[in-house]
Amino acid sequence: MNNKQLSELKQAYVARGAPHMIPAFAERAENAEIWDVEGNRYIDFGGGIGVLNLGHRHPKVVEAVKAQLDKVMHTCATVMPYAPYVQLCQKLCEMMPGDGDKRALLVNSGAEAVENAVKIARAGTGRSAVIAFDGSFHGRTMMTLALTGKVLPYKHDFGPMPGDVFRAPFPVPAHGISDEDSLAAIHRLFKTDVPAHRVAAIIIEPVQGEGGFYQASPAFMQALRDLCDEHGIALIADEVQSGFARTGKLFAIEHTGVVPDIITTAKSLADGMPLAAVIGKADLMDASGPGSLGGTYGGNPLSCAAALAVIEAIEEENILARSTAMGERLAQRFKQWEEQFSWVAHSRNTGAMAAFELVNDAGEPDPELTRKLTKTAAEQGLILLSCGFYANTIRILVPLTARDELLEEGLDIIERCLGLLH
Numbered sequence: 001m002n003n004k005q006l007s008e009l010k011q012a013y014v015a016r017g018a019p020h021m022i023p024a025f026a027e028r029a030e031n032a033e034i035w036d037v038e039g040n041r042y043i044d045f046g047g048g049i050g051v052l053n054l055g056h057r058h059p060k061v062v063e064a065v066k067a068q069l070d071k072v073m074h075t076c077a078t079v080m081p082y083a084p085y086v087q088l089c090q091k092l093c094e095m096m097p098g099d100g101d102k103r104a105l106l107v108n109s110g111a112e113a114v115e116n117a118v119k120i121a122r123a124g125t126g127r128s129a130v131i132a133f134d135g136s137f138h139g140r141t142m143m144t145l146a147l148t149g150k151v152l153p154y155k156h157d158f159g160p161m162p163g164d165v166f167r168a169p170f171p172v173p174a175h176g177i178s179d180e181d182s183l184a185a186i187h188r189l190f191k192t193d194v195p196a197h198r199v200a201a202i203i204i205e206p207v208q209g210e211g212g213f214y215q216a217s218p219a220f221m222q223a224l225r226d227l228c229d230e231h232g233i234a235l236i237a238d239e240v241q242s243g244f245a246r247t248g249k250l251f252a253i254e255h256t257g258v259v260p261d262i263i264t265t266a267k268s269l270a271d272g273m274p275l276a277a278v279i280g281k282a283d284l285m286d287a288s289g290p291g292s293l294g295g296t297y298g299g300n301p302l303s304c305a306a307a308l309a310v311i312e313a314i315e316e317e318n319i320l321a322r323s324t325a326m327g328e329r330l331a332q333r334f335k336q337w338e339e340q341f342s343w344v345a346h347s348r349n350t351g352a353m354a355a356f357e358l359v360n361d362a363g364e365p366d367p368e369l370t371r372k373l374t375k376t377a378a379e380q381g382l383i384l385l386s387c388g389f390y391a392n393t394i395r396i397l398v399p400l401t402a403r404d405e406l407l408e409e410g411l412d413i414i415e416r417c418l419g420l421l422h
Contacts (some may be wrong), residue, residue, distance in 0.1 A: 002038055021385075022378055029056035032381070032402035032410075042378075043410045046385045047397040050209065050241040053323075054270035054313055055399035061271045064309035065302050072301045077106070078294045088277075091311055095250055096279045098259035103285035105278045106299030109137025110240035113276035114203070116293060117262045118143060120280065121201035121234040124287035129199045131186060133170040135211030135389040138203065138238055139264035147203060150389065151209060164396035170204075171213050175389075179220040186227065197229040201262075206252035209241035212388035213348060213355035213395050221256040234261040234274055234284060234310050240276070241353075245270040245314050245400060248324035248351030255350060271310050275303035323351040323400050326407065330354040330396055333411050341418050343369060354396045358421075359389065365390035373417055382413040 001009070006025045006030050025038035032055055034042045047053065056303030068084065077085050080244075086332045089104035096102050105120075107113055122128055132138065138147040140154060148154055149170075155161065196262065202224060207215045216224075228235040237260040240337035242252035244265065249255055251263060261284055274297075278285070309345040313319065327349045334347035334356045341415065345363065347356035358373065360366045370392045377384040386393045398407060 003036060003134070006037065013076055013316045014244060022383060025215050027191070027237070030397045031055035031057075031339035032406050038115055041090075041281055041382070042381050042383050043406060043413070044383045045396055045398045045410050046383045047268075047399050049267070049385065050246065051267045051272055052397075053245050053401075054310060054319070054402040055270045056272070057106070058271055058309070058313060058401065060309040060313045061273075061306045064305040065273065068302050070285050070306035073295070074300060077210065077299045077396060078291075082301050082304075084301055084308060085299045088299070088304045088307050091308065092265075092277055092279045097251065097254055097309075097365055098264055098281075101282035102279060103282050104280075105293050106304070107276045107278070107286065107295055108274050108297055108300075109139070109276050110264065111141045111144045112242065112295070113264035113266055113278050113388070114138045114144045114147065114236075114238060115141055117203070117238075117280075118147075118201060118316075119237050119293070120262065120278065120284055120287065121236060125200045125232060125234060127198050127200035129164045129166060129194045130192075131166045131168060131189065131199060131202045133182075133204055133208075133211075135170050135208055135214075136203075136238075137208075137210030138240075148210075164194075169213065170208060170211060171216060172212075174214075179217055179223065182220065183223055183227070196233070199231065199233050199275070199350065201234040201236050201309050202228060203236040203238055205238045205240075205242060206256065207353055208240040209388050209395075210395040213350075213353055215252070215348070215350045216256070218256040219252070221258040225258045225260075228261075234258075236260060236262045238264050240264055240266045242350075245312065245319045245323050246351060246397070247413050248327060250314070250320070251352060252353070269310065270303045270306040273300075273303040273306040273317075276308055308409075320401050326352040326398075326400060326402075327354055328409075329407065330408050337415065339417060340415075344418065349350045350399055352396070352398070355387070355393050357393050359392065365392035367391035369421055370394065372421060373388075373414075375419060376417040377413060379414050380417065382410050382417075384414065 003024045027037045092104045093102035094219045132147040134149040136149040138144040146165040147368045170178045171182040237253045262280035337344040358369045
């Protein structure tokens with residue numbers, strides 16, 4: 001079937017709330033390239049929304065999944081466990097920053113990981129309230145939608161949301177919100193909406209994903225750590241998009257020197273296989289009783305095998321250094337575009353988690369120009385994603401394994417498309 005026929009089929013049978021951005025259907029993929037059912041080639045700068053830090057079908061991952069497929073596909077880890085589950089948990093506990101005993105839990109998705117992190121924090125503290133931040137994205141389940149700090153398109157049709165969730169502004173100095181402003185807002189919450197002794201957790205993305213790739217400063221993260229310690233609050237780092245080498249560290253929180261109580265991770269953890277994890281300090285992770293955590297498919301053997309191969313590849317192929325170098329190249333091109341095009345502004349990166357914004361003549365966010373850029377790029381064979389509180393940010397999530405010449409080809413397409421916007 002061709003793209004048109006498949007589009008008609010999708011329109012007839014797939015829920016309207018699950019659209020697609022690229023008007024084509026993938027047939028095969030390799031590293032940072034995708035070919036559709038009609039043979040058209042796309043350079044992938046979206047990486048499945050941050051899932052493919054090691055690229056499509058990384059050889060180690062494919063080999064590991066195929067080998068596991070010949071052994072065990074499913075038993076349910078809560079019925080009869082298998083080696084890859086506990087081996088992966090061991091690796092994740094060893095990789096989490098900080099001293100002391102740690103535990104891990106495997107689930108299917110980033111939203112599941114965040115849901116369980118909140119459950120664990122509530123069990124461990126005996127409290128119920130959670131503080132999140134404006135612009136955050138934590139998932140599409142009801143609890144994670146309550147935490148998510150952006151209404152459209154995620155939550156406007158689905159209220160009321162679960163209660164005992166409160167929100168503070170995320171510090172973005174480029175948009176007039178300082179670290180001090182954000183911290184003051186949390187202290188106001190303690191006075192106006194929820195006392196500190198009722199707060200179970202503060203959850204934050206060390207680098208916001210959907211919120212626009214803004215990084216929380218080390219000073220701000222340390223202030224949050226101090227605040228949590230003062231009031232007995234668990235600090236949760238949501239690393240679903242920022243984790244597993246995207247920022248030049250395994251976890252973005254490592255750039256700050258702060259040790260959280262719990263980390264959630266997913267997406268590139270298994271390079272395309274459905275898997276997520278909650279990793280945390282043992283006393284918190286063990287707070288709830290047997291049978292309180294888990295799920296039928298959580299920590300599927302194939303996904304665990306993929307994740308173990310991902311960890312091996314990151315170590316053996318020097319992926320962290322590659323992320324740092326790629327980030328430097330992206331930052332260089334972004335600065336060039338800011339000088340060349342008046343509608344490009346506020347470029348930033350943490351390793352290869354890189355972004356820039358499109359603005360109008362008054363320097364205000366321009367979401368329509370952003371939509372035009374992603375559409376034009378797709379027409380020229382480049383998958384490019386937008387994000388941001390004002391929907392005017394272009395984010396780069398190209399696989400870290402992309403060849404240098406392919407990276408440059410994609411950047412050249414962006415530059416050419418930027419020139420067509422005015």
